[in-house]
Amino acid sequence: MNLPLLPDDGPLLLVDGSSYLYRAYHALPDLRGPGGVPTGAIHGMVAMMKKAVQDVKPSHAVCVFDAPGKTFRDDWYPEYKAHRSPMPEPLVQQIEPIHEVVKLLGWPVMMVEGVEADDVIGTLSCIAAKAGQKVIISTGDKDLAQLVNEHVTLINTMSNEKLDVAGVTEKFGVPPERIVDYLTLMGDAVDNVPGVEKVGPKTAAKWIAEHGSLDGVIAAADKVKGVAGENLRKALEWLPMGRQLVTVKTDCDFAEHVPGWPALESLALQPVNREALLDFYTRYGFKTWKRELEEALGGGSAAAEAPAVLANPTPMVANHAISRSYTTVLTPEELELWADKVESAPLAAIDTETDSLDPMVAQIVGISLSVSPGEAAYIPLRHSYAGAPDQLPCDMVLQRLKPWLENADAPKLGQNIKYDSHVLANAGITVRGYVHDTLLQSYVLEAHKPHSLDSLAQRHLGRAGLSYEDVCGKGAHQIPFAQVDIEKAAEYSCEDSEMTLQVHQTLWPQVEADKGLRFVYEKIEMPVTHILQRIERNGVLIDPARLAQQSQQLGERMLQLEREAHELAGQPFNMGSPKQIGEILFGKLGLPVIKKTASGSPSTDEEVLDKLAEDYPLPAKLLEHRSLSKLKGTYTDKLPLMVNPKTGRVHTNYAQAVAVTGRLSSNDPNLQNIPIRTAEGRRVREAFIAPTGSVIVSADYSQIELRIMADISGDENLLKAFAEGMDVHRATAAEVFGIEPAAVTSEQRRYAKTINFGLIYGMGAFGLAASLGIERSAANQYIERYFARYPGVKRYMDDTKISAREKGYVETLFGRRIYLPEINGGNGPRKAGAERQAINAPMQGTAADLVKLAMIAVQAALDAQQRRTLMVMQVHDELVFEVPEAELEWVRAELPKLMAGVAQLKVPLLAEVGVGPNWDEAH
Known part of the structure; x- marks a missing residue:
């Protein structure tokens, strides 16, 4: 193929579409279009194609x-890519639409039978480079670094990384012409191409540097010492085939597969097929792009001739060709300028740099502010390294910013605002006016993904900022932030605040556009984050003397258990050594092996010991010893050490954006x-006490998930049981066993309770049989009877699984989305687990939403009446308060009403209150 030079107005852009579509699929949440069709990969693909054109501005391109x-390669090596997981089914469904939309965007598309995309790209880039043409390859595949030369550059659309010859050498430690040698030594686990065992990037680069090339390494194999040398010599016979597999071909004959292979002109970007694209956006539910396209179509004939980029890029990969203007504030005049900026801004981002990750003790080292993308300022306050420039006095800066920080009408934004609120509170400032938190926006949009600012910037902006390790170092060499050079600290901190602002501009429109997600964000998560900060600062009082006494008693009991275990074993052994325990149980005593570890040794985990303890005394002793050891080490010994010396209290941290259910x-x-199932565990709660003149009050919802099940399923019998105030477990037993409620025995009620809660968690006959200790056939009969009496529950379960498969997520009653990545793409057990989660998650998530709404309602009432009652803990469905005795009567009367009134379900919400001098007695 003869490829003439391209016009001067742009390079040849080669896009690795196969790399793009996987990256698009994994970068976005499981978006769904009309009818539940998956659209996340399509959305991401369109966005990246637009960004590639916008960044590179090519005149010719091909995807x-x-x-x-x-x-x-499969003919050369039948095991090539043999272990690669099949493409997830939701992605398979998006392949044809992706090909369609890429063409509609004006891109030539190539697929050559029998030839991988890498080799097509390699051949095109080689021909163009030989003609002196500038080539840009857009990919996330490191293998293509071997194609880089003076004419060919790699770009990574997601991270904005650009690799020329120097960039490849710096990144990999070898020049482009040695990338094949480098990859051959390392192998490629993804493609199932073996390399030299245990040789990674550093060793591969080191060997090539020492010996010049792979051939040089092979020639010197006898001289390479140690295990690495042995592994190299074992691989010598394989390495030529490995090199052949990782080498990108640059001489493919397309004519054999593409008759009449076209001339270069066919690789020119074409105008967007706007009418067809409008139909495509409508079919797949891309409302924003559709609106933008409709506006462009209304612009007349000039718009119709526009090149391939039409609308603004999607927020995921927004255009970052923004000039950065970062200021380091070192003078009163600069401080005044930036104080004026944030005071007049419609929204300002703030980020603090500190000397500790512990929010209760962290002190401010510096503050960054941003009011627009690309523009930010860093105010250094406590950098203390030798030669550091003079900095503004911390007190002066905080006094100047305090009116703005404490102004509830001045809108502010942050990433994890709870932490920054603590830090500023440590400095005597109560921040008001926080209206947005990008951490929580991400959590509401895609709870199953990481929510760090680095992750958000990579995923939604295509930006890779400086990491903490970049500025402070790693491990033993890590320095405190106060020792970081101010210029470097300014870049890092300014980047954080202005990236936060830019992430917000990307995420907030997506949250705002969905009624349910907006409610969860604005009415639940944002208010709760402020309450959690107050709970954490309140802390809870503990009794160290009582814990010390418990520690001593636990230690004595553990010694006794150890003596009894040694006697049963007939010899002493280490109670904490799985190896020695295994030798005693399965070697000396000959107990049956229940299961094995990954290495093939008999397992001694808790599940195994539980099973063995049914028939043998030693495993029971080991279990009790483990339980007490954990209790002692985690709580009775450790809690007194965690008391804050300034407050005399323990201050936990509530992670708000971790559990996908909310x-x-x-x-x-x-x-x-x-643990509360054992007497020793419950006694730990006795050490959580109220100060003199106050009591502990515990409040939680009664049978909350069962009530939610009744509401969601609409089952008449379940609704009736709750409406009439019946004991729902007794009512279930009566239905399942076909008897009057008054005739239900305690054992039958226990069975019914297990069934009620088991089915909520998606338990099948196997799990129920194990829980009740009965035959699977009997458990199956119980479940069949249950569903016969509660058909609405069965209908809910079946419908939920179907809906979850279609949408990729389930929702709480309030609109929180819980994504289930394995519901379509997982294997048997993982898919079954996702289906169980689909059944339970709406109930668990709705319960979490209700508890958060209760926290908001109760705190609002306490504030409105200026009560001195403190909310000190939230544990699952339970709220714990420290209540002055003078307010106890009000709390007892109002708390249940406030909690019951946060939502109107088809069944009444019931909150129960307990009171005591400590948490255990109140619970």
């Missing part, structure tokens, strides 16, 4: 995809995992 079927998690310390 290359892998053709289905085998390639010549539940909160607690850490440092984890207050949600204190």
Whole structure:
């Protein structure tokens, strides 16, 4: 093929479409169009194609995809890509629409039978480069770095990384002409191409630097010492085939597969097929792009002749060719300028740099502010390295910013505003006016994805900013932020605040456009984050003396258990060593092996010991010892050490954006995992106390998930049981066993309770049989009887699984989305797990929403009446308060009403209140 030079107005752009579509699929949440058709990969693909044209401005381009079927590499090596997972079904459904829309956008599309996309790109780039033409390859595939030369450059659309010859050498440690050697030594696990065992990037680059090339490494194989040398010598016979597999071909004959292979003119970008594209956007539910296209079509004939980029790029890959203007504020005049800017801005982003990750003790090192994309300022306050420039006094800066920070009418934005609120509170500032948090926007939009600012910028902006490690170093060499050079700190911090603003401009329109998501964000998550900050600052009082006493008692019991275990084993052994325990149980005592570890050894995990404890005394002793050891190490020993010396209280941290269902998690310390099924675990709660003159009040919803099940399923019998105030477990037992409620025995009620809660969690006959200790056939009969009496529940479960498969997510009653990535693409067990989650998640998520709404309602009432009652903990469905005795009567009367009134379900919400001098007695 003879490829003449392209016009001067643009390079040849070669897009690795196969790389793009996978990246698009994984970058976006499981979006669904009309009828539930998956559209996330289509959306991402369109966005990246637009951005590629906008960034590169080519006159000629081609998008290359892998053709289905085998390639010549499969003939060379039948195991090539043998272990690669099949394409997820939701992505399979989007392949044809992706090909269609790329063509509608004006792009030539190539798929060559029997030839991989890499080799098509390699051949085109080689021909063009030989003609002296500038070529840009857009891909995320490191293998294509071997094609880079003075004419060919790689760009990574997601990270904006550009690799020329120097860039490849810096990134990989070898020049482009040695990338094949480098890849051959390392191998490629994704494509199932073996390399030299345990040789990674550093070793491969080191060997090539020492010996010049792969051939040089092979020639010196006998001289390479250690295990690496042994592995190299074992691989010598394979390496030539490995090199052949990782080498991108640059001489493919397209004419063999594409008769009459076209001339260069066919690779020119064509005008967008606007009418067909409008229909495409309508079919797949891309409302914003459709609106923009309709506006452009209304612009007349000039618009119709526009080149391939029409609308603004999607927020995911918004245009970042923005000039950056970062200021370091070192003078009063600059401070005044920026104070005026944030005070007059419709929305300003703020980010703090600190000396600790502990929000209760962290002190400010610097503050960054941003009012528009690309523009930000860093105010250094406590950088203390030798030679640091003079900085404005911290007190002066905070006093100047305090009126704005505490002004509820001055809109502010942050990433994880709860942390920054703590930091500023440590400095005596109560921040008001936080109206947006990009962490929570991401959580509401795509709870199953990471929510760090780095992740959000990569995923939604295509930006890769400086990391904390970039400025502070890693591990033992990491320095405090106060020791970071101010110029570098300014770049890092300014980037954080202005990227936060830009992420917000991307995410907020998506949240705002959906009624349910907007409610969850504005009415639940944002108000709750402010309440959580207050709960964390309130802390909870504990009794260290009581915990010390419990620690001593636990230690004595553990010693006793150890003596009894040694006696049963007939010898001493380490109670904490799985290896020694395995040798005793399965070697010396000959107990049956229940399951094995990945390495093939008999497992001694809790599930195994539970099973063995049914018939043997030693496993029971081991289980009890493990339980007490965990309790002692995690709580009775550790909690007193976590008391804040300034407040005399323990201050947990509530992670708001972790659980996909909307539940909160607690850490440092984890207050949600204190075991309550054992007497020893419950006694830990005795150490959570109220100060003199106050009591602990605990409030939680009664049978909340069962009530939600009744509401969601609409089952008449279940609704009737709750409406009449019946004991729902007794009512279920009566239905399942076909008897009057008064005749239900305690054992039958226990069975019914297990069935009620088991089915909520998607439990089948196998799980129910295990829980009740009965035959699977009997469990199956119970489930059949249950569904016969509660057909609405069965209908809900069946409909939910179908809906989840169509949409890729389920929703709570309030509109929170819980994505289920495995519902369509997973294997058998993982898919079954996703189906169980689909059944349970709407109930668990709705319960989490109700508890958060209760927190909001209760705190609002406490504030309105200026009560001194403090909310001190939230644990699953339970709220815990520290109540002055003078307010106890009001709390007892009002708390249940406030909690019951946060939503109107088809069944009454019931909140129960307990009171005591400590948490255990109040619970």
